[in-house]
Amino acid sequence: MTVQPIRVIVADDHPIVRSGIAALLSLADDIDVVAEAANGADAVALAQEHRPDIVLMDLRMPVLDGPEFDGAAATARIIETVPGTRVLILTTYETDDHILGAIEAGASGYLLKAAPQEEILAGVRSVVGGQTVLAPAIAAKLVARMRSDALPARPKLSARELDVLRLVAAGNSNASVAARLFISEATVKTHLLHVFEKLGVSDRTRAVTLALELGLL
Amino acid sequence: MTVQPIRVIVADDHPIVRSGIAALLSLADDIDVVAEAANGADAVALAQEHRPDIVLMDLRMPVLDGPEFDGAAATARIIETVPGTRVLILTTYETDDHILGAIEAGASGYLLKAAPQEEILAGVRSVVGGQTVLAPAIAAKLVARMRSDALPARPKLSARELDVLRLVAAGNSNASVAARLFISEATVKTHLLHVFEKLGVSDRTRAVTLALELGLL
DNA sequence: TCCGGCATCAACCGATCGGTGGATGGCGTC
């Protein structure tokens, strides 16, 4: 009674890398490389044919004639069309701009090609077990990204200006803002004019959208 | 010539958990527990006093009198005031809503209390080495969060209504929108009125902010 | 054919907005 091995397809445009990964995986008794793909389109076709447990996907592969499939697009296509197959992304650099694209496309793991062999094998086993795997460097980038999303620049509107702008953003007229803040409409308009000056805009709507973009609201 | 051990403070409001973690860490020759804290304020004070390599921080601790410090706030305070000290967050549940707060506060790692002991020890060593550590379940939550951010709900404004609304959001008057879309101002106003109806608002500013909230723009 | 959704357009009118003069007073810093 033998345990079913993890069936893997390796997708990378560099033959040496592809063979190297395949050779590494072949050393593991519980992993079986069922096919190799040199580009995204082949990866999708082979995945649909073999229905593997995992596709090891290089993020950066050339886009060939016909349907355009870079790593992220191929990932999305596989996840969409081959139920039960997970995609483990291999990237060369942690600075790879396509990482977020692959996240959005539904990949289950992200490892660096430069990772120790044990880490890649462990990653394969974890992903089959339903886990999400992030190489530490990629986790750091992800965290930094979320941190930068959360902490945008902090400018220079006064507390009162922000009070007024918040109420305007919620759809209040100047008269309504005035009533809510117990001030006159003239004061509201003055605050708004100051806001317009500071943000370099000339209408309330743009003031609000820009303030949102800048994280002021 | 002995290697300098990793100096750790353990912060958790439950004595049993605290002792358990401290005992686990004491088993490791390269880790030295220098203090224990029962709440965020104590964690901050002890970190400032001992300047450890790492604070193991429970995310959910009661907020006591005086400065209010839950796990995330204490994390921010430590990172701000104790250079060289990193914070490794321990959470009970991967569904913990405070995880993102801790990320934003600058924590370097996130592990589940239920993780295997080796994983916690490895996490401590990795974080001291400058790496970011994510427990798989937490990585999955982070990834899911980024994915949901990327794929917001998609409602029911027509293409033309969205065209108009986008230009309005950018600060264009109705006349300017009309010129840019090669239509009359009356048409712009009609589209806007339809947008107001569909979104249940009565002014352009609120239409824009709501559309942004709903992911329409 | 009918119907609904969408895109386009007009005229009119009251409400609201944005801009442009002004103004006072409080506070903190030099």
Place this chain on the structure above:
DNA sequence: GACGCCATCCACCGATCGGTTGATGCCGGA
């Protein structure tokens, strides 16, 4: 004291907005 920033306020006026009437025409589906 002078200065800058902030908060508050006024009157006036042209520009713009939102709402309310209408209208036509195109397209796709039943």
